[in-house]
Each structure stands twice: as structure tokens, then as C-alpha cells.
Amino acid sequence: MLTVATWNINSIRMRMPRLVHWLKDIAPSVVCLQETKVVDEDFPGRPLEEIGYQCLVRGQKTYNGVAILTRLPATDVIRSLSVDTPDEESRFLAATVAGVRIVNIYAPNGQDVGTPKYQYKLEWYHRLRGFLDRQDPGSELLLCGDFNVAPEDRDVWDPEKWRGSILFSEPEKSAFRTVVDWGFKDALRIHHPEGGLYTWWDYRAGAFHRGWGLRIDHILVSLPLARRCVAVEICREERKGEKPSDHAPVIASFQ
């Protein structure tokens, strides 16, 4: 059984105790992290190595940052979405584990509809589709991370309130669909068609306890890999208790 998780941890240094505890408990084969917020030299790899994880990192100071933790050997690591020059922001990391091409992304948030950051987000999604167009849809490929897009009404606690807003505007949903249309299945939806399944709740206004969530963290799988997908779960418990991230992990299992 291969298990792959994605988790926006919002600072790995703040989240280390919780991350280590969760890894010991769940022991996924591979974990894709986003918003590590640390330069590679300062990544706290030692405690993770001690519990069996090799750490592949692509960080930066203060913002963004992604990492892949893996219990199994990894090959063909790439750290940029761009083919020519390295990305200016650390939002992309890919590696092959157990024959599966694993792509970890932290999509731009976009701040507000119509802002320069929003435009950057849409362009970034276009570049992501460009990367996918250089991959084989007949291969086993998994694309996961914080997409910063809720794809459908059932992924939003109050779709009417959110319609047209950042994370749920039509151009963002369209950009997300363009990525899915490369040849993906949304792994969670293979097993869970129901609404009310969220992965992110704002820290403010007690959003988690009020059920004000969105599903913006996704695991997308190519069709050959979708056939092996036996379970997908959101670890809601990780949004509770002392010092949680504002995101919960999502974990997919493959036979």
C-alpha cells in the first residue's frame, strides 16, 4: 500500500511537534508540505530523518516553500515549474517515488479578484498546465497541494456568499478545470461525493467551529493511478487543539 498525503502546515518550524506526532501516528509513505516558510539551510530535517523520512526541500525566506517527505527512495527531483530559469517563488517540487510521479504545488493565493496577485495566480495556473502538457497522461502521476481554489459549490460552506470571491471566482475555477482536464480524477471525489468536506478554515472569527470551511487542498491522480486509489480522507482532527495549521491534511491510499 502506497499512501500519499498533502498538508499546508503554515510554517514548518511552528508545526514541528504536531507534524512529528502525526507522522508517527499515520506514517504515510509520502507527505507533500506547503508553506514551510523556511530557507533550505534551516529546514528542520534531522527529527524527520530520525523517524524515517528523507526530506526534499524547495524553500524560501518568510513566504511559500514546499517539501516532500518520503519513506521510500525518490528520484528525478525537480524544483521549478519553469523550464528555462528557476522559479522566483518556491511553489513547485516534483519527484518519482515507487514509480509514481509526485508533483507538489502551492498555488498562489491571489489575494483579491482583480489584483496583480490574482493575475499572477491565473498565469501560474497556465504555466502549470504547460508543465502537464509535457507529461504523459498514461503514466502514474499525482498532483497534490494547496490549489487555493474551491472547484464546486459543494466544496464551499456558503457558495452564495463566496461566489465571485477569491478562491471561488469563475476564472479561478476555470483555471483549475483546465488543469484537471489534462487527464486527472479528483481523488477525494472518487470515494466521497458529498458536500461539507473542507480542508481549510480561516483562523479568524472561529471559522472552524462554525463550520465555515472550503475544500482548496486537493490530490489529483492520472487515470492509471485512479484505478489503484482505494481510499481518500481529510484528517479534520489536525485542525483542532493547540497551534493547528489553518489547513487539514488530505491522505490518499493506493493498492
Next chain:
DNA sequence: ATGGTAGACAATCTA
């Protein structure tokens, strides 16, 4: 336009 909290890092910026 605002509000509300968390994190990085030291006055705001990002989410």
C-alpha cells in the same frame, strides 16, 4: 471597505 487571527519579522505583508 471592514473585520477577524496567525506567522515571519521587526513596520507591515501575506494568507
